[in-house]
Amino acid sequence: MTAGPGARLLRSPTSSGRATFLELFFDLAFVVALTRVSQRFAELSDDTGWALVAGFGRTLLLFLALWLIWSHTAWITSRYEPEQAVIQAVVVGTMFAGLVLAVTLPRGMEERALPFAVAYLSVMVVRPLVVAVALRGHPRRLVPFRLAAWAVASAPLWLAGALGPDRIRLPLWAAALAVDYLAWALGWPLPWLGASAVNRWRIAGMHLADRHQQMILIALGESILVIGMVFGGADYSAERAAAFAVAFTTSALLWRLYFYRAGLLLTEALDRAGMPGKLGTASERTHLLIVLSVLVTGVGYEMVIDHPYGPPRPSWLLFVVGGPVLFLLARMRLEYEIFGRVARSLLIGTVVLLLFTPALFHWTPMVALSVVAVVLAVVALLDARRSRRRPLEVSAPPVGRETSGDRDFEA
Structure with a gap:
């Protein structure tokens, strides 16, 4: 691992593996957001046919956008030291954006589409850039740069869907979200840099x-x-x-x-x-x-x-x-x-x-x-x-069975 000023952001072997109080505080924004998701689903109780399918699809899309932000935050605090001021600022900023998403979500596919899209993009684009700058030349800075680049690539679809007619919002946002999820699955590949080997990341x-x-x-x-x-x-x-x-x-x-x-x-x-x-x-x-x-x-x-x-x-x-x-x-x-x-x-x-x-x-x-x-x-x-009357089972995960001696981990 290359030493440097940015190395202090990385989780050390002695770092506590438990979630911090700040992360639990952060979850409060998503309590509100999940409640809003449930409200949107409940509004479909009288719908049938295509109206039910379209309504469910719109709400599912909003939920998947929320989940992407929450899960990225969980990975950030699993790879970086959550007690560092920069990471805490990132978490608090994401929490504020999460509250904006929660407030706009009930009409997030309707008249509040623009603030929803702006709050989402502010997290997806700005957050990784802040982390990349804080890493200061550390090799791991390429990962958040990849995230930001792919978020910028999908941003036109989010903004076009928010500013355009209602009838094109669902397909445009579905395409944008597909890009964001596909980028994660592929490791955010970029020309000349390749992809990040997410499967070999060090995590807590x-x-x-x-x-x-x-x-x-x-x-x-x-x-x-x-x-x-x-x-x-x-x-x-x-x-x-x-x-x-x-x-x-x-x-x-x-x-x-x-x-x-x-x-x-x-x-x-x-x-x-x-x-x-x-x-x-x-x-x-x-x-x-x-x-x-x-x-x-x-x-x-x-x-x-x-x-x-x-x-x-x-x-x-x-x-x-x-x-x-x-x-x-x-x-x-x-x-x-x-x-x-x-x-x-x-x-x-x-x-x-x-x-x-x-x-x-x-x-x-x-x-x-x-x-x-x-x-x-x-x-x-x-x-x-x-x-009953059997010894408690221990885990035997078939996923990721390669040992650290067989593969080099990416920092």
């Missing part, structure tokens, strides 16, 4: 695992907030009280299924992986799906508590059943990343929910949510039964 595995686990808890907390606010604001009835109880039980089961035991062993898996950057990249995408599934399921809670025994609406199943199905699929992916296999109980639960879905088109929302809760409970019980 404990820290990155902490950040992902905390985001899962934030998403679950947002769903609990939805349950409490909807039930507290509605006229009390025994039917709504029953829906409230089932919704809470479902959230508790999602928590149990995530943390036992794959989510709990994420830190160990990153420590055991020969190439933690590779496993961290895969895990980040998995946690994106898990957070999205929890948000979508939370919207289903709101619909069921409001009208537990109302007429069945096919669009509601996208949230009431679709969210848990996506959760189980993502949880299977996490299981493979941690243990190198997939639990049969998760597969059974997914298949059962998919088989029940056609029948649930003809039943009330309360019945659909109850079926989901029962299936998740059975999955949790099967997991517990399989582990």
